[in-house]
Amino acid sequence: MFSADYHIHTSFSIDGEAPMEEMLLSAIDKGMNEIAFTDHVDYDPKYYPEPDYESYIPVFNKLKDKYKDKINIVFGVEIGLENQWADKINAITAKYPFDFIIGSSHCVLTKDLYFDRNEYFEKKTKEEAYSIYFEELYKNIQSCNDFNIYGHIDFVSRYGIYKDNSIKYKDYSDLIDKCLISLISKGKGIEINTSGFRYGINSTYPSLEILKRYRELGGEIITAGSDSHRPKDVADHIEHAYCMMKEAGFKYVSVFRNRKPEFIKL
Numbered sequence: 001m002f003s004a005d006y007h008i009h010t011s012f013s014i015d016g017e018a019p020m021e022e023m024l025l026s027a028i029d030k031g032m033n034e035i036a037f038t039d040h041v042d043y044d045p046k047y048y049p050e051p052d053y054e055s056y057i058p059v060f061n062k063l064k065d066k067y068k069d070k071i072n073i074v075f076g077v078e079i080g081l082e083n084q085w086a087d088k089i090n091a092i093t094a095k096y097p098f099d100f101i102i103g104s105s106h107c108v109l110t111k112d113l114y115f116d117r118n119e120y121f122e123k124k125t126k127e128e129a130y131s132i133y134f135e136e137l138y139k140n141i142q143s144c145n146d147f148n149i150y151g152h153i154d155f156v157s158r159y160g161i162y163k164d165n166s167i168k169y170k171d172y173s174d175l176i177d178k179c180l181i182s183l184i185s186k187g188k189g190i191e192i193n194t195s196g197f198r199y200g201i202n203s204t205y206p207s208l209e210i211l212k213r214y215r216e217l218g219g220e221i222i223t224a225g226s227d228s229h230r231p232k233d234v235a236d237h238i239e240h241a242y243c244m245m246k247e248a249g250f251k252y253v254s255v256f257r258n259r260k261p262e263f264i265k266l
Helices: 020-029 051-064 082-096 116-122 125-142 169-185 208-216 238-248
Strands: 004-008 036-041 072-080 100-104 189-193 224-226 252-257 260-265
Touching: 004 020, 004 100, 004 189, 004 224, 004 252, 020 036, 020 051, 036 100, 036 116, 036 224, 051 072, 051 260, 072 082, 072 252, 082 125, 125 169, 169 189, 169 208, 189 238, 208 238, 224 238
Parallel strands: 004 036, 036 072, 072 100, 189 224, 224 252
Antiparallel strands: 252 260
């Protein structure tokens, strides 16, 4: 069965823990047919500065050729989407030959959900904090057009400070639907991000409930990613993500070539 991990970070990301080749060898060892390296680019320099692509690209090309008979690797990037940085985002996506771009919301109103966790969540109810997150996510979809899929779309729940951080679709259905409908209308997809299993929530981002809603609304473009930063986490729970796709009604998983989705039967 075809299997791909489309969200992997290397030591070219400031938070990556292993060189590209180590992550690649782990994927081969775990039977992946294809992976996407998606190192971070965020435009607040305190957090995720742009990788050194002058060094990155030769390493990537060398490994792609070296292991071409064992695995296909895709040149990707994970860009932190904030509507005020739309021009910079468009500039970098035009500068390098990415095959695949994840757009993610790591910051909300300039507050990073990890580094500025207390500053963002304190003095906000859960409903307020999560509603603002989805409102800003919608603005990002409208203003930052140069991405292929939205990463961990309910990411805000990872860092909440509440007794119950989970997101129930019914509580934010209008906001979530608005985001999903906008993504679908623009030909964008979403990912199933399996990192929640490593963060103690025993679930994916998004939940099956949101995934089903995306499919009900007509969404077809879907990827699965471990969001791994170290070799042992590559391909983590990817098989589970593929089972979720089937349960939600998907017939195909997406891969990307030259920023265009191709569809492989599940």
